[in-house]
Amino acid sequence: MNPFFNFTENSGIITGNLDTLGSSFVPEKLPHREKEIEHMVRILASIMRKQRPSNLILYGKTGTGKTSAAHHVTKLLSEATGPSTKVIYCNCQIYDSPYSILVNIVNTIKGDTEEQIPSLGWPLDRIYLELMGLLSREGGALVIILDELDKLILKNGGDSLYVILKIIDDSVRTITSIIGITNDAHFIETLEPRIKSRLNQESVVFAPYNADQLRDIISYRLKGVVKEESVEPSAISLCSAIGAQEHGDARKALDLMRIAIEIAVREKRDKLTDREIYEARDKFDMNVVREAITTLPLHSKMVLLSTIISQETSNGQITTGEIQENYRNMAVELGISPLSIRRISDILSELQDYGLLTSITKSLGRYGRTRFFRTNGEISHYRKYLLEDEVLSSFKGSRMVRQARFDSIDQDEAEKFLGNIRDSKPADD
DNA sequence: ACTCCACAGGAAAATTGGGGTA
């Protein structure tokens, strides 16, 4: 018997495609976002009158439907105007330079029928000219969706945005407009005035969903995917409650539901209850950490491993200096040339951004000012995921000895020093 | 009040490596 058939036969509770619960799926309707969508439509409607609309900025936390709404509205727009309107979606976490964004725009407009330009090698102005050529040829309208716009500003100031705003001015035959999406409401304030004024934006705020709204959303998305009677109402409520706790994050709530259904199918259970939701949550949290760690570049992994090794032996928070030292030793042992101290400092900040580490900056007076780091999750999990790396797997059995930076100081002082660290309260950010 | 530690983090220079061109 082919083992794969086990998975087709008993999918008792499933009646449709689970992908519709994924974050990339754009549903027909977005419950509880009617007002926001109407607002967006009203502004983009200028395109129908061959006028340039204001640029739109969508604010809201993750999983509040900003991206879905942008896709939804632009899809409606395309349907209304036909192929003369081009919509380009650009995630600024991936396309984070003027260069890569322009390449993305040009290649999307060209589509499959024309030869794409290479993602590296061409000078910026040549790509820009190419784009201008395309735009004056195509006419119509161009809507550029810039998702995670704040990441773009963070990375290289307003430069990228400036280039894109320039497209708007320079494209005479094509109406060009931007939809910026961000979860950081303050980022606009950090922009240079010349960019801020050119952005002349309308903003749409996406408030977090509450548990009731999340329940509606989940129920709506579940239609046609699973048998209605096989999902207990309390499971949906629980799922919504968890999503509501996570600042009204519909993405997380839907992800949880999807994982829960997968668990139920795999375990051949015929009902979806709270139990599956709880199991899904545990799995979800683990997966996020695992994904974050295993996809890290080698040097970042080494820095993280240095951190957890130090933390294990000192059972407290450890300083940048200690991590640096461990990292260097590790590099020597592996025969890899270490990165500079400055870079490690940045890597530590990155690890913090990923939520793998937390730090507090503390001044110890005579003993300097430094950050104290601590892992966020289970050290054993971190270690397990890190050691999956081929290069780092050689550290499996071996225990690295913490470099005692107190060798030169006497024991009392060292104790006092450690005491300080333990007593220190985490900063409230 | 002043010093000085051990860094943080900004800015600019240097390196790396893909891709085009002669």
Next chain:
DNA sequence: TACCCCAATTTTCCTGTGGAGT
């Protein structure tokens, strides 16, 4: 093949900083 351009990454250099010691 040698060489130029370019963006991205990393290093080098630098100034700034909070608070225990003095």
